[in-house]
Every structure is written in C-alpha cells, then in structure tokens.
Amino acid sequence: MRFHADLHIHSKYSRACSKDSDLEHLARWARRKGVTVMGAGDFTHPAWFERLREDLVPAEPGLFRLRAELDGEAARGLPPGVASAEVRFMLSVEVSTVYRRGGRTRKIHHLVYMPGFDAAEAFNRGVARFGDLSSDGRPTLGLDSRELLEITLACGDGAYLVPAHVWTPWFGVFGSKSGFDTIEECYGDLAGHIFALETGLSSDPAMNWRVSGLDRYRMVSYSDAHSPPRVGRESTVFDVDLDYFAVLRALRTGAGHEGTVEFFPEEGRYHLDGHRKCGVRMAPEQTREHGGICPVCGRPLTVGVLSRVEELADREEAVRPDGAAGFRNLVPLPEIVGEILGVGPQSKKVLAEVDGLIAALGPEPTILEDVPVGDIAALSPPLAEAVDRLRRGKVIREPGYDGEYGTIRLFGPGEPSPADTVTTPALF
Template sequence: MYIADLHIHSRYSMATSKDCTPEQLDLWARRKGIGILGTGDFTHPAWREELKEKLIPAEEGLYVLKAEYRLEGENTSDTLIPRFVVSGEISSIYKKNGRTRKVHSLLLLPGLETAEKLSGKLETVGNIRSDGRPILGLDCHGLLEMMLETDPRAVYIPAHIWTPHFSLFGACSGFDSIEECFEDLTPHIHTLETGLSSDPSMIWGISALDRFQLISSSDAHSPAKLGREASLLNMELSFDGLSRALTTGRGLMGTIEFFPEEGKYHHDGHRKCGICFSPAEAEQHSGKCPVCGGNLTMGVSHRIMQLSDREEGFVLPQGKPFESLVPLPEVIAACLGYSAASKKVQNQYFELLRGLGSEFEILREVPPEDIRRISDPLIAEGVSRLRQGKVKRIPGYDGEYGIIKLFDPDEV
C-alpha cells in the first residue's frame, strides 16, 4: 500500500516556501510516510532543470532522488524511498458560454520528456516562466486536447473541484457539469480531486459524478504541509500502474481527508465582516452579508447542495472508504495548548517520529498505549479521539480555515 500526494508545488510557485526543493520534499515525504509524490510545477523551466539534475529514473515513469542529494535525519524512515511522478497545476482563465471561467487542472505525465514537449506547446499560449502554476488563457478543452496529443498516457484531473473562485464546479466561476466544460472530450476525464473543503460523502449526493474516481492531495505550498490530504493506492509501482488505479479505481483503496469543515471554503461567508453562514442561513439572507450588504462567498457545502439530486447521507455503494485526519502537529498543539508552529510542539513532534515512526503511522496505526509511553497522555487521547471522529468542528468560510477541536479548554 502506498500513500500518494500528487498535487504539490515547488518554490517557483507564488506564495510557496523556499524549502520546496527536491531534497526537502523527499525528506518530508519520508517523515510523513508518503511513498508517491508529485513533483509539482513541471511547466517551469528552472524547476524542470533541477528535477533533471537531482532525480534519476526508477520504475517506468517514476523517479527517485539521487543518493547524493538525500538528506539524512533522525526523524525519517530508513526504508522508505519516495517515488516522484511528474505533475503540475495549470490555471485556465477564459470566457465560455458568456461567463469568465477560472479552472485549475492537475496534470500527471509519464516522464520529464513529456513535460518538456508539453511545456514547449504551452509556452506558445502564454507565460510559463513567471510562476510554477502558470495562468493561461487556454480553455480546459484545449488544454486536455493538447495534453492528449502530446502523450495519450498522461492523466488530466480537475483540481480541488469545489473551490469557489478557481475550480471546475466553483460557485464563482465554474460549470454546472463536466460535459459543459469538456464537451466531446469528457470521456477522457476519469478522476476528480475533492479539495480540502469537501469529502467523498458530500460528493456522493450528485449522481452525475458516480462514474468518477475521487482522489485527495495536499496542494502543499511548503514541505511540512505534505500529506494533509492524500490517496491510498495498492498498485504496481509504475506510471501505468498509477494511471490505472486513478482512472479505473482498480488499486485506488481510498483517501485521507481533512475534516471538510476545516477547509477554508466549507461554509458561506464574508471574512471581512466575520460572517459565517450555513447554506440555510445564507439563503435566509439571500446570499448577502447582513453587515455590509455585499455578496457572500458561497461555500463548498452550499454549492454541492445546489447540484445534489440525492438525500443527504446517501452512501454510494461503490464509493471508496476515506479517513478524516488532522496533521499531527495540530493534534499536539491542541493537547499542549501551544500553536502548531511553536518550539514545544515541534520538539514533541520530532520526538514522536523518532520513537514511533512516520506521521501517518502515528495518526493511523500506532497503539495509543505506545504513544502514551513516550509522550504526554493527552496526545494519546487526542489521537484516539481523532481516529473515532470525536471532534468539534468550527467551519471555515471565505478563505478562513476552520477549526477542529479535540478537547474543551477545561479538559486540557
């Protein structure tokens, strides 16, 4: 079984950490327990050159970091060697059917040679050198067509499909159906990325999406954020094996999700005025902010409700299982009463990795009594509650992350 995080970014994307290098991505993948990692940003020429320099081919279509670049540390797995698959996100902004559309797409390619060829074609459309996630005036149909012409084995995945401003189904600039976006090329779309503000159970309410495989990824802008969402794969270790699992579901075992309320677009709201509404509350106010009178940003839960044709709580018989988790530093922070970035929390985080294994092993598998033996008993209790879903959820809205609480203040 491999944990895969296919949608990430390099340091060449806007608002990303300078630590998003192949060395640091490999290091943090080992800390997290991630076996397959997207490279991100294949369109950026400098990043491609760095990947060519620092990666070597492993299995067909997959790469590993060269040994001389591997960062050794006491907080990493000795046996896990993460595989890289060439990936990148592209932002398409264009007009269709009388509206401006803003859609982000995740592309997975069978190798750096394909990345070179496709990037050459994309450079004739727009600027791919200023940002690792380029903004192009190329519609999604044209992007998919160009990708298939370059290499029909490549995989096109609409990214974080519900994000209000930049996604396939986004309330502000998206479409109401996949067919409206991709037209005759719709049969080439097999897989959708859920995004942080939704999980598969929410999407199961829309029968038109039953045929699509659902994956999750972190969309990480720093190495420490890898794996905040991920996919579980039981597959032959190769690009074709990965493609088969993602497009047919054979080998896609499920996903690791945020609690969707923690995503920053779960509910409707207006961040400037501090207004957060459920879909029903937003409709009572006709989608307007009661403080300033401006439009509320429609959240993911409301947008999904608009398109749903099934009763809430419907379970898709063939739907893949999923787990809702919180990153381990956030669990530790909730238990110790400090911020996740504090030195106390970071020290405890690395102490747990040293003693018990990768972050995903600790969150998903390590017995609570083992956690209790080397750390604060509250952390063991926090992990137990997390596994059971015994959390308090305060929804995010309009770009503001939600909060998942494991303890009441008086308990801590």
C-alpha cells in the same frame, strides 16, 4: 504495495510558496509524513524544469528518485523510523485556465501528469503560446479547459488530467464564482477522458456522493502544499506496484485505489459561505435567507463548498457508489501535538516532539490510524486520548469560510490539564 501519494504540490517558483519548497525539503517532509509518491510540481516553469532534470533520476516506470538519495544525503538527520523510507516523484503541474464561455469568465484549475520528461517538454511547448510559463510555477493560460485537456492527451500514452479542488468558489470546476454544473459542460466531447476528481480541503468523498453524476469518478485528495511541512496533509492511498502506470490504471478502474486521507472538510478555507472582512460566516440555509447578500456590507457573499454541493445534489444523504473507495478524516499530527502543548503546530517544540513520536511509533499516518491507543498512551496519555477521539470522529469543528481556515480541536476548554501534558522527560 500499499502507499500514500501526494500528487499536488508546488515549488518555490509558485507564488505565495515557501523558498524552502525544493526537492530536498519536499522529500524530507514526505518521509516524515509517510508519503511514498510525490508530485514534483510546477514542471512548466523553465527554471524548475531544469532542476527536475538535474536532480531526479529514473526509478520505476514513470517515477523518479532524488539524486541525493544515492549518496544518503537526502535522509541525513531524520528520525531512524523514516530515514530509510523510499520517496518517488511523479511529474506534475497545476494549471490555471482563464477564458470566456457561456457569457461568463471561467477560471478553472487542473492537475496535469506526465510519465516522462519528453512528454512534459511536449506539453510545455503546447501551452507556451497561451501564457508566460516563467511568471509563475502554476501558470495562468488563456485557453479553454477542453483545449488544455486536448493538449494533455496529445502528449502520448500515460498523460492525464484531473480537475483540481473541484468545489472551491474561485477556481474549482464546480465553483460558485466561475465553474460549471457538470464535467461535460467544462470538457465537452473530451469529458470521457476525465476519470478522477480532487475533492479539495473543503470537501470529502461523502459530500461528493450526494451528487449521483459524480458516482463514476475516483475521488483523490492531495495536499496542495505551498510549503514542505504541508506535504501529506491530505493524501490518496494506493495498493499497486510502485509504477506511474499502475497508479493511472488504479484511477481509471478503481482496482488498487484504496481511498483517501482527508481534512475534516470544516477545516478547509471555503467550507461555509461568508465575508472574512466583515466577520460574517453562514451556513447554506442562512445564506438563502439573506438572498446571498452580506448583512454587513450589502455585497454578495462568497458562496462556499457546502452550499454549492447542496445546490447540485440530487440526494438528501450521501450514498456510497458501488465499488467506491472509502476515506478517513484526520487531523495532522503537529496540529494535535500543538493543541496539547498550547503552541503553534510549526513551532520548534512541536517539531521536536513529533520527531520523537515518529522515532518511537513510526510515520505520521501509522500513528494516527494504526498504532494501538495503549501503545501511544505509554508515551503520552493526552495524545492517546486525542487519537482515540479522532478515530471515533469526536472532534470540535469551527468551519472555515471565504479563505479563512477552519479549526478542528480534540479537547474542550480546560482539557487536557497542564499536569497531564508532562508524562515523560522526552515526550510531553
């Protein structure tokens, strides 16, 4: 079975996350975005853990379904094309470890997965003495990354850890502010138990392929959604049985790991270097020319993902490792529709149009990747043109830096014209 998975999300108990980040809203948006397997997120938080126990029921091995699905409530009001879609949950949590190693403070984020509630409860007991689990859905723990991995593995068969958004400056395992140069440095003698890396929004697999030491890892991408509409903005594609352990085998072996759907990395918040407050954005060569110092305030720049990749790269160009899965750079459908209509991607007008498109053409990934351009043109010529450009990688890029999202556009100034955007009474 081929499906999209988004295994890095947060609940309403995580800081800076939407109050709508509950299981019902997450499941509804998973359907809209064509996501079949979702991370349940934040299982270390006591209140959220109880909600998970109450609202999830066992489905396939290691996976759960929403109890509300059993009486049809979960899909009520969704477009017909997605209302019947299956959604499964996998127990997941993002953990922040803060500690001293090698004379530096290390702040590393990790994704931890468990095949059942007993294993998750054992993990929670194991880490509770290192931090207050009730203070944040993404707990901050005062222990070494290697020790976190040891606690994870002790929870039994199927428990595993994936380093999160590995290149981001502040919290990535390779981040410029507090990271390491290799996985072995971070996880020590247990590094052999790491088999997958999350690329994060500011990098894609091709950037990682410039570092030969990463060839043996499976690249995964997930949304890190802080609100339900962000679900599925990045995802990983599998072609395996709908089964926790089948997903795990695919990540270990590569068989059934079909690749990732990614942002264009320039859209990520930390792609280039700079200072947001000073309005300074620099490419790596400019940063080197300035000695890493902001020309406005005289303080060190926030060194972003591209610079850090170039620092560790031992290849001039990306070389796809033998057997490595491919990837697609896409722009979320609401962003494309918002650009055409000249309004924000989360506006009611955009959401209504996207619902109409999903009802007519299928889930968002299908529209962006598979539906013939001619079929899209029958509903909206400007959308068809945008999707055609997207599939060919013909986009306009304004890279993000120092916490500021970048912008990816499909049209230049003056296009599409206002007359082009109204082709049918229902869509555009």
